[in-house]
Amino acid sequence: MDKRIFIFSGYYGSGKTEVASNFALFLKKNHEHVALADMDVVNPYFRSRDKEILFRENGIKLIAPPSRVNSADLPVITASIGGMIDQDDYKVVLDMGGDDVGTIPLGSLRKRIQEKGRFEVFIIVNVNRPFTRDTDGIIKMAKLIEKMSELHPTAIISNTHMKELTDREMILRGAEYCSEASLRLNIPLAYITVPAFLDEPSFRESLESRFEGDVFPLELFYHTPWEEKSTP
């Protein structure tokens, strides 16, 4: 993987933060310097900045607004992200906010990212979400994001799930829509996410034989307080 900058965009609630967090951990396995930037100016909760400890323990540099503004209604983008993009020894994951609006902060970074090259713009798709139920919806959303960010999407990540009710049939259905959208958009289907509780060799094989993308196993980090593992 020679790419350096990985942009995670998509319809809000598609799972960008969960996938981006997993992706940063995945990159860390083979690279010394990995940074994840919380660029979410849309969501007030379930943001990567809330998982500071997870990233610190795994040696991933988290670039996020100072915690004192976490519960303020301010769309803060940290200035140091620009410098990080210039650091060639760093793999940088940009966790964007949802929708076309969420990609607005890319505007100020776009030139720098393009000059540096070697970047991916992932479109994350969950076909259980209301506005990306089918191929047309996915394409419409990808075009909106492209228009707002002025960056052409480079790959799709199929992240279809229904939280704990996710099943294999659902993942297949999502991958099918994403595969069709990838053909029509002429970009690859890079990954199909599978939550840990459904990940097994035979299912992996059947997905990878049917679709172009690789299976990307997901560990789920973002929970409501009552779902947290801190059970007594």
Next chain:
Amino acid sequence: MGEKFLMKGNEALGEAAIIAGCEAYFGYPITPQNELTAYMSKRMLEEGRVFVQSESELAAVNMVFGAAGAGKRTMTSSSSPGVSLKQEGISYLAGARLPAVIVNVMRGGPGLGNISPAQGDYYQATRGGGNGDYRLIVFAPNSVQEMADDVIDAFYLADKYRMPSMVMADGMLGQMMEPVVFKEPKGNKGLPPKDWALTGAKGRPRNIVRSLMLGGTGLYEHNEVLRKIYAEVEANEIRYEELETADADVTLVAYGSASRACIGAVRHLRAAGKKVGLIRPRLVWPYPYKVLEKQAEKSKKFLVVEMNLGQMLDDVRIGVAGKAPVEFYGYAGGWIPTVKEVVDRVNQMF
């Protein structure tokens, strides 16, 4: 219908309103309910209905007054400080006997507070944040599914009793995602005709929608009508859920996000052989006082869990009426209880 979506609570509120036949939505953005306004800005236009992002919260609620006065199903939404700004209009809606739905996705207060989830507006919702003797039918959902169901019912009950109703959620419920299936609305079955609405007076005596009643005994009589309606609501619309209450030594009482941790705590404590149950009011007005009174005959202790400094606590005390001690566990300012915290607190009571 019947199809399962993965939705944020805020989006589910919006889609449910559309399914319920909401013809006009008026709102002003505020976190953590923005997805609702954003969703309506997309979907209401797709449906050919009315969406207005008003210049203020007060303007939005007064637009609701106008749409409701014209006999249309209408809704506004906000989060705590914004709902405070709407109180004048809500009192006027109640005074003019206009059906409408108000959504409050609560955040931390008082004042501008913060954007974290909270339940600090319980008093405001159930005691009347505006002036005068009035009530709101107040739903307290604890899941994305219930948020959708409650909006549909809120429209129905508002029309049934000709009064405003409220869906009171919190920021966590608004922001989190869960599966949801939208139910069929009841339609207009059993609802009185809106013969009071301002639909053009050609060929009939004119209707007047107002809350100003000067002179004579008009206002007294009007308040007597309201008294009668509120008594009917209290007689007919009590809704609550019970979990493991039959033999509970300790009964938890909670609503909304706080009740999610309590459900987990009851399961955990039952597995450990402790007799713990939960009463969860589904509406917080009218309130299930009698259910608590009955429970107080068998339960040794009560624990109220809220994301505030103790507001529903008053209602539990009214219901329990001194028959058992009522304890409280809660904080304000962006705190959501975990299962472990509730379990630890309950264990102190044995």
